[in-house]
Amino acid sequence: MADTFLNLNNYDGKNVALKKQILGLCITGGDYSIADLSKELNTSIPTITKLVTELIDEHFLCDKGKSGTSGGRRPSLYGLDSSAxxxxxxxxxxxxxxxxxxxxxxxxxxxxxxxxxxxxxxxxxxxxxxxxxxxxxxxxxxxxxxxxxxxxxxxxxxxxxxxxxxxxxxxxxxxxxxxxxxxxxxxxxxxxxxxxxxxGEYIGGVAKNEKDMLFINASWGLGMGMIIDGKLHYGKSGFSGEFGHFPLLNNNQICQCGKTGCLETGASGSALYRIFMEKLRSGRNSILSAKFEKGEDISLDDILEAITEEDMLAIECTEEIGTVLGRAIAGLINIFNPELVVIGGKLTVAKDYLMLPLKSAINKHSLNIVNKDTAIRFSQLGNRAxxxxxxxxxxxxxxxxx
Ligand SMILES: [Zn+2]
Incomplete structure (x- = not known):
């Protein structure tokens, strides 16, 4: 399908590959001049000019006007055509x-x-x-x-x-x-x-120029997406990133995958829910106590809302899972040496209370020489990611x- 999109039959193979590379550069780097494309792709100016002209004819690229640099001849810039x-x-x-x-x-x-x-x-x-x-x-x-x-x-x-x-x-x-x-x-x-x-975060969100990025999806479950050297990492069959099923814990909790001790059972929305409900059942006080005593259902959303209302019990549980998650992320940092770790997913509404235990556990458990390269940020796109x-x-x- 990708090849018919670029009308493969009309060109020889090399030029199709080059055209894709031009579009790829514009996706990650914005607008380019012919000279910069020529430099980036190590290809002659006449060839790049020909390909850019074709891509404009095909409505993939359009002329974005002259570059803003002052002095000398200002080159035209080309970028993706929003109407394509x-x-x-x-x-x-x-x-x-x-x-x-x-x-x-x-x-x-x-x-x-x-x-x-x-x-x-x-x-x-x-x-x-x-x-x-x-x-x-x-x-x-x-x-x-x-x-x-x-x-x-x-x-x-x-x-x-x-x-x-x-x-x-x-x-x-x-x-x-x-x-x-x-x-x-x-x-x-x-x-x-x-x-x-x-x-989403890599191309249109929190990442700036980082080429090695781990994205942690802390929602009901716990998942991960990896960008390694600018490329989304899939593994052999596309099953990479099962961070939630990392067998780290000795808590005897059965995971949704059927095994015990998966990270997800101690560091995820479902873990927050379980820990909170256990404490509530044991008689601990919360703004959700009245609802609980009436026999009404309590959802993860209720708990997340309680956090934003500064409910002490909900905050305590959040800190607990933050510490477990931070320890696991420390392990990831030691293995991948990423430039950026992004925490995203539903639990980021509790970021004010997650950040401290997370960072403290990361500092405690990761190797100093490795973690000083790593920035930790919360998702910028939030629920749009x-x-x-x-x-x-x-x-x-x-x-x-x-
Ligand atoms: Zn599991």
């Missing part, structure tokens, strides 16, 4: 969908969050989900024919190469991406949610850059 089409990214969460639409330049043109939806691996559920996505596109006054690709983030194990999800089983033995493609009539990419969020990441990743996949 749109990408629709859907973050499929536990009980809702978030949908983003970006233009070809990667600018967000629409974002709908927390649309109530429980995803099930049934044909009916997929139809309903596609209906919500196409309604959102329509509401944004975008012609569906201009959607270049759709991206869907799923939790758990996803093989993006084959298009199969190993966490949601469909009745028929067909990749979920093929089924969605049939329903939507355009290219569909599926991805692990944490990896899409990592890509997943859906925006799905858009940006779909664009890169369609162009054959990822």
């Amino acid at each position: 089409g749109y990408f629709a990214g859907t973050d499929v969460c536990r009980d809702h969908l978030s949908i983003a639409i970006t233009d070809f330049k990667g600018e967000l043109v629409c974002f709908e969050e927390e649309i109530p939806f429980i995803f099930e691996a049934t044909d009916r559920s997929l139809d309903a989900m596609c209906g919500i996505v196409t309604d959102t596109i329509e509401k944004a006054s975008i012609n569906r024919e201009n959607i270049r690709a759709y991206g869907f983030n799923l939790t758990g194990r996803v093989n993006r190469f084959s298009g199969y999800s190993f966490s949601f089983f469909l009745g028929e033995d067909k990749p979920i991406s093929d089924i969605l493609e049939q329903k939507l009539g355009a290219t569909v990419f599926i991805e692990n949610d944490s990896r899409a969020m990592a890509y 997943g859906a925006l990441g799905a858009c940006l990743l779909s664009r890169s996949k369609l162009l054959g850059l990822v």
Whole structure:
């Protein structure tokens, strides 16, 4: 699909590769002059001029005017053409969908969050989900024919190469991406949610020029996306980054994966929920005590809200999981020597209370010579990271850059 997008048949192989590289540079680096592209790609000015002209004719690039540097002849700059089409990214969460639409330049043109939806691996559920996505596109006054690709983030194990999800089983033995493609009539990419969020932060979020970045998705579960040397890391089958199932703990807690002692059982939204509820049951006091005593259900969202209202018990539990998470991140820092660790996901609403135990555990447990290179930041995109990441990743996949 990526090759037909760039009309492979019209060019020889080398030029297609070079055109993709030009687009790749514009995605990460913004607008370029012919001379800078020539230098970056180690290719002659005439060849770059020819390729840029073709990319302009094909509406992938456009002339952005003269560069702002003063003095001498100011060169023209070229960058991605926002009118080259749109990408629709859907973050499929536990009980809702978030949908983003970006233009070809990667600018967000629409974002709908927390649309109530429980995803099930049934044909009916997929139809309903596609209906919500196409309604959102329509509401944004975008012609569906201009959607270049759709991206869907799923939790758990996803093989993006084959298009199969190993966490949601469909009745028929067909990749979920093929089924969605049939329903939507355009290219569909599926991805692990944490990896899409990592890509969102890398291209359009908190990362500046860091090429080695770990993104920690601290939500109900605990996931990770890795950017290594500027590239999203997949592993052999796309299952890399199962940070939540790192067997670090001796707490005898059974994880959702069926094993015991997984990191997720001590450092995630589900761990926060379990620890908080245990303390509440043992008689500890909280602003949620009254609700609990009335026999009403308490959700993770209730606990997160209690944190923002400075509930002491909720804060204490947050600090507890922050310490465990920090210790595990210290291990990651020792192994990967990353330039940047980004903490994202639902739990970041508690960042004021997470940062201190996290940093203190990281300092305590990581090697000083390694951790002094590493910046720790919270996500910039917040709850948009997943859906925006799905858009940006779909664009890169369609162009054959990822
Ligand atoms: Zn596990």
